Amino acid sequence: MQAKILNELRSIERQFQVKIVYACESGSRAWGFPSQTSDYDVRFIYAHPSDWYLSIFEKRDVIEMPLDKVLDINGWDFRKMLRLLYKGNTPLQEWLCSPIVYRTSDTVMSAVTDLAYKAFRPESACHHYLSMAKKKTLQIQSGTEAPVKAYLYALRPLLCCRWIIANQTQPPMRIDDLLAKYLPRGELRLAIDHLLEIRQRGDETDRIALMPVLDEFLNAELKELSQRIPPNPPRAEMQTFDEVFREVVMNGSV
Numbered sequence: 001m002q003a004k005i006l007n008e009l010r011s012i013e014r015q016f017q018v019k020i021v022y023a024c025e026s027g028s029r030a031w032g033f034p035s036q037t038s039d040y041d042v043r044f045i046y047a048h049p050s051d052w053y054l055s056i057f058e059k060r061d062v063i064e065m066p067l068d069k070v071l072d073i074n075g076w077d078f079r080k081m082l083r084l085l086y087k088g089n090t091p092l093q094e095w096l097c098s099p100i101v102y103r104t105s106d107t108v109m110s111a112v113t114d115l116a117y118k119a120f121r122p123e124s125a126c127h128h129y130l131s132m133a134k135k136k137t138l139q140i141q142s143g144t145e146a147p148v149k150a151y152l153y154a155l156r157p158l159l160c161c162r163w164i165i166a167n168q169t170q171p172p173m174r175i176d177d178l179l180a181k182y183l184p185r186g187e188l189r190l191a192i193d194h195l196l197e198i199r200q201r202g203d204e205t206d207r208i209a210l211m212p213v214l215d216e217f218l219n220a221e222l223k224e225l226s227q228r229i230p231p232n233p234p235r236a237e238m239q240t241f242d243e244v245f246r247e248v249v250m251n252g253s254v
Contacts, residue, residue, distance in 0.1 A: 001070070005042055005102055008065070008073060016063055018046040021078065021108045021248075025100035026091070032099075032174040033152050033196055037203040042102065043095050044075035045112075050250050053079065078249060082241045085112070088121030088232070090128040093170045111244045118236040122164050126229045129157035129164075130222065137218050140210065148199050148206045151214060155192065158221040159183075165228050188213055 009020050027041035028034045046063065061077035076084070076092075084092050096109075096116050136154035140146040152175070159178035163171035172178065175196075183189045191213050198206060 001040060002102065005040065005071070005073070008042075008071065009044065009103055012044075012046075012063060012065065012073075012075075016046075018048055018063070020044050020046045020075070020103055021105040022095075022112075023075070023101070023103040024095050024098035025102070026095055026098060028149070028152075030094075030098045030100050030173050031152075031156055032176050033149075033199050035149070035199055035203050035206070036201065039069065040071050040073075042071065042073040044073070044103070045078060045081050045095075046075050047078040047249050053249060079245060081112075082115070082245055085115055085119050086236065086238065086241050088119055088124045090125045092116075093120065093125070094173055097170055097173055099172075099174055108248050111247070115236070115241060115244060116170070118240070120168070120170055121232045122168050122230045123232040125170070126161050126164055126225070129160045130226060130229075133157040133161075133218070134222060137222060140215065140218070143210075145207045145209050148195055148202065148208050149204065151195055151208070151211070152199060154218055155214070158218065158225060161225045161229075162221075165225065165230060168230060188217055 005023075009023055012018070013020055023042060023044035024030070025041060026043045028038050029040065044063075052059070061080040062074065064074040065071075081092065093116055096113060133154045136150045136157075139150050140154060156175050156178065159175070159182055160171040162182050163169075163178065179189065179192065183192065191211055195208070195211075195214075198208065
């Protein structure tokens, strides 16, 4: 599959005449709990030749490839990425710390990683993760059983919020790292490990009877963490983002 993904990235570069400077896995595979039937969610950042940006007209700044049963691949233009990073876009912050990287330009991405650290918005990120957790928790509590993935999609964002409150930085993507930090042992951890085992040997449609010990935890965490959201600091200087854009795109670093 990695060879197929790399070949697809090369094909995109030829078709759209761009340079991909970063490509990674997002979603359940990067989070550490794919099922046997999980697709590959590949996200990438690309740049055009400098002349492409010298226009009075707005141009399409997203590349989205046709979906198939296995591969979901799309990317953002470098300028669009910097704009979203400046605003503290949480999915983008996750891409940049993905544990599964398919392509990267160290020269370019070292500057982007530094910007990501400066641009992190703890309040905005907490709201993003709490919204995800609340949506999935409501889905879980709507019946007598729930999708296995719903439990994990509710749990991980809450652990991310715990990390943000404690560290004021983007949390690690893998659920194992978060569990080791906040739920290393005990009855709840055993229940979560059981869920992970079911998920990893099953498929996207697997369901399980409601788990009271986990339901209680999710509800308690939602209530507590919602009251502890840290404020956003002042935004990073816009000039630093312009400087990275000029260095990478206008000065030919790509």
